[in-house]
Structure formats: structure tokens, C-alpha cells
């Protein structure tokens with residue numbers, strides 16, 4: 001088991017955003033976490049990474065309790081989040097953004113990895129000296145993912161990578177996510193696009209107002225009438 | 237003598253020092269949106285430490301240049317420690333507090349540092365031993381001394397070094413990344429506390445050198461010298477666009493030149509005897525080439541603040557700044 005969350009609670013002042021979530025991701029899995037706006041998906045990911053405090057419960061990663069680990073420690077251990085809204089550094093160039101992705105690494109293969117990212121994302125290579133703020137939304141999402149890969153993650157957390165993108169680009173991003181998973185990177189994918197997420201993932205969790213309402217194999221969730229009605233836009 | 241050219245030379249010298257100090261304001265603002273009003277005091281401490289070392293070593297028979305370098309060599313680590321301590325002890329605990337809290341804290345630190353200096357170095361105006369011989373060169377009607385040339389050269393080298401650090405190194409890229417999005421910088425594995433501390437320490441090292449240069453140039457140091465100098469450097473940073481590094485450099489030099497030209501011409505311009513009708517009106521006697529000067533060059537300090545007010549009214553984002561509210 002690579003990631004295990006038990007009874008996680010997150011609070012913002014008096015607001016309970018996550019109310020006792022249990023979730024696990026095994027090595028090599030692609031797991032998705034779906035749910036409506038405000039369900040608490042991002043809060044869950046932020047708590048895993050230490051961006052918001054774990055109010056109650058436990059977060060275990062690779063056998064260690066990381067509930068109180070400082071944010072900057074986690075990339076060193078192979079846990080990397082691509083945040084909601086991409087979070088590229090707008091005034092740094094594409095090259096510099098990617099270099100920051102490898103900040104935590106001390107090995108000598110960073111340059112080789114950089115070239116590898118540019119092979120995977122030729123559109124980024126053409127724009128490598130451009131500042132990230134001048135890229136299109138889709139290109140920024142590619143940059144955010146490529147930057148996270150520069151850290152050589154064991155577990156990649158993706159927060160709504162398809163948000164705000166045109167259908168063509170959404171398909172492209174999902175293709176990239178599948179490729180990364182096929183290379184052996186474990187992925188926890190948060191998505192609003194439930195159908196695409198469940199089709200890509202092996203297992204899924206459905207989050208509703210701070211708790212896990214349903215979970216299981218993707219095929220089972222895709223066939224579940226409650227999921228079809230609430231998240232796949234189909235009549236019951 | 238060409239007054240204009242002379243004042244430009246003097247202004248560039250002083251402006252180069254302002255620019256180096258302004259970098260400290262702008263870097264800290266860029267990364268944590270704090271105006272560190274205690275930065276001027278770091279410059280003062282740099283000058284004071286150098287004064288003590290230079291005074292102690294001046295009679296020792298060491299070569300004068302070595303004495304000045306030793307003074308600077310002591311001032312830099314002391315100021316770095318002061319810069320580090322103020323971040324660690326005062327500003328870091330207030331990182332999440334409303335912005336007014338660290339701002340008022342900065343004023344408090346400024347007062348504390350001034351009074352520490354008062355206790356250590358007394359309230360007297362201290363005369364820097366003038367051990368560096370001065371040579372004056374004449375270029376196109378203006379005089380420039382070897383000290384002025386050295387000040388300009390050192391400041392240009394410091395600015396070049398800082399630009400290389402910020403735009404070419406890993407730490408510099410991490411500093412810019414942290415300024416743009418501290419949360420995501422953390423997610424990349426950047427320890428933003430260390431990056432912020434480094435920003436203070438680098439700014440303080442620059443301030444130390446600026447303090448030595450300023451003290452050497454004017455030949456004096458006093459525990460209060462940091463306030464006006466700091467406010468002028470802050471004005472320079474605002475003129476260039478607060479948070480913007482090239483802006484601080486440009487703003488510093490421009491402010492120095494504006495100030496020097498203002499000081500050079502205000503006496504002439506405000507001489508009522510130039511305006512016969514006003515002189516007649518006010519019954520001022522100007523016979524035999526006499527003068528009736530309203531504002532003398534002691535009004536020099538006014539120009540920096542006039543510039544500050546004009547920038548804040550006309551272009552709050554500064555010359556090179558982005559839209560107001562955008563980060564460095």
C-alpha cells in the first residue's frame with residue numbers, strides 16, 4: 001500500500017470540509033476521486049500534501065505517517081501534487097518551471113529528464129524560452145504535469161487536470177495521464193469529468209459533502225445507477 | 237565648471253548607492269509583500285561597524301585599502317546576521333498575520349536598531365577616518381574623484397552580481413518562484429522559509445556595503461543616518477516599481493540624479509533677483525549682482541520625497557512595475 005488515509009478530517013475555521021475520509025492507493029494503481037463542486041476533493045489532496053492541516057485522522061505514505069510533514073519534504077519522497085488551476089510560475093520560462101520541478105532532486109540525470117519531457121511534450125519544447133504565463137490553458141496543464149514528472153514521482157496527485165480545457169485538449173490530457181500510469185507511476189486523479197476519469201482509472205471513490213459516498217472498481221461505479229444519475233448525466 | 241554635468245556625476249554616485257539599498261526593499265517586498273522599514277537601519281549598522289573597524293585599524297600602519305576592505309569584511313556578516321535575525325524572530329511569526337502587523341513591527345525594529353546603535357556608538361556624528369587619498373579627475377568640465385569612480389564601479393558590480401544570482405542560479409529561480417506562488421514553490425520541494433531568509437540575508441549584505449560606501453563618501457556616520465537614506469532608497473524602489481529588481485536599479489540612479497540636479501539648480505531658480513519684477517514687487521534689493529535665494533541646496537532631501545509623491549499619484553506601479561497588485 002502506497003497511500004493510506006484513515007478518518008481524515010479537514011476544517012477551515014468552523015467549516016468541516018472533509019469529514020472522516022478513508023482512502024487507499026496501492027502501488028501501480030490509477031485511482032480516481034470524483035464528486036461535485038465543494039465535495040472536499042481538493043481539500044483531501046491538500047491535506048495529503050500538508051498544504052492544509054490534518055485536523056483528525058492519519059495520512060500514511062510509503063509506510064510513514066506524513067500527517068505533520070512539511071510541504072517541501074514530500075517531493076523528496078516521491079509524492080507530488082499538480083494543484084488545481086495548474087499553478088505554473090507565470091513569469092518563469094518553461095525551462096525554469098521544469099527546473100523547479102526537479103528542485104528536490106540531487107542526482108545528475110535532470111538534464112536527461114528535461115529532454116525526455118520535451119520529447120513527450122513537443123509543444124513545450126517549442127516554447128521553452130517563453131514565460132509560462134503566455135501559454136494557453138492546455139499548454140499550461142501540460143507544463144504543470146511535465147514539471148511534476150521532473151520530480152520523478154512515485155505517487156502523482158492530479159487535481160482536475162481537464163478543468164477549463166476544450167474537448168480535444170481534455171482527450172489529450174487523459175491520454176497523457178494513461179501514459180504516465182502505464183510507465184508505472186501511481187496516480188490519484190481528482191476529476192469532475194466522472195466518465196473519463198472512471199474509464200481511465202481502475203478504481204474510484206465518489207465524494208459527497210466531505211465523505212466517501214461510494215467506492216469500488218471503475219466498471220462497477222460506471223454501472224451504478226446512483227453514479228449514472230448524479231455524475232454521468234443519465235436518467236435513472 | 238559645468239554645473240549640469242557635475243551634478244549628474246554626483247547624482248549617479250549617490251544614486252548607485254540608493255539603488256543597492258533599494259534592491260533590499262524590493263526583493264523583500266517581491267517575495268513577502270512586506271515593506272521592511274528597518275532596512276535603512278541595516279545600512280546604518282554596516283556604516284557603524286565599518287567605522288569602528290576602520291578607526292581601530294587606521295593607526296596600525298596597514299595599507300589604507302586593506303583597512304577599508306577589513307571594515308567592509310566585518311560589516312557584511314554583522315548585517316547579514318541582523319537581517320537574518322529580524323526575519324527569523326520578528327517577521328516569520330507574523331507571516332500569516334494581517335499586513336499591518338509586520339509593517340508596524342518593521343517600524344518597531346527600526347527604532348530598536350537605532351537605539352542599540354545609539355547605545356553602542358553614542359549620539360555623536362562620527363567622522364570616518366579619511367585614509368583613502370583622494371585624486372580628482374576633470375572630464376568635460378566636471379570633476380570626479382577616485383572615490384566616486386570606486387563607488388560607482390562597486391555598485392555596478394553588486395547589481396550585476398545580484399542580477400546574475402536572481403536570474404541565473406537555482407536559488408535565484410527559487411526566489412522568483414516563491415515570489416510568484418509560495419504554495420506551489422513548496423510543492424516543488426522548495427523550503428520557502430529558507431528562501432525568504434536568504435532574501436533578507438542577501439539584501440542585508442548589499443546594505444552593509446552601501447553603508448560603508450555612503451559613510452566613506454560623506455565621511456560621517458550617525459545612528460540616525462539610516463532613516464532618511466532608507467526612505468530615499470524606498471522611494472527609489474517605488475519609482476522603479478516596488479518588487480521589480482531592474483526597477484530598483486533604475487529608480488535608484490534616477491533618484492540620485494534628480495536629487496543632485498534639484499540641489500544644484502534650486503538656489504538659482506529660486507533666486508528672486510533673477511526675476512526683476514518680483515524683486516521689485518517685494519522690494520528686494522539685488523543691486524550689484526546680489527542674490528535673494530528662497531530655497532538653498534539644503535532642500536536637497538525634498539526632491540526624493542517629491543518624486544515619491546508624484547509617482548504614487550501619477551503611476552503607483554512605478555516605471556517598470558506591472559499592474560498594481562501584481563507580484564514581482
Ligand SMILES: Nc1ncnc2c1ncn2[C@@H]1O[C@H](COP(=O)(O)OP(=O)(O)OP(=O)(O)O)[C@@H](O)[C@H]1O
Nearest residue numbers: 012015017035036037038039040041042043044192
Ligand atoms: N481556504 C478555504 N477557506 C474556507 N473554506 C474553504 C477553503 N477551501 C475550501 N473551502 C471549503 O471547503 C469545501 C470543500 O472545498 P474543496 O475545494 O475541497 O472542494 P472540491 O471538491 O475540490 O470542489 P471543486 O470541484 O469545486 O474544486 C467547500 O465548501 C469550500 O467552500
Ligand SMILES: [Mg+2]
Nearest residue numbers: 041042043084
Ligand atoms: Mg477542487
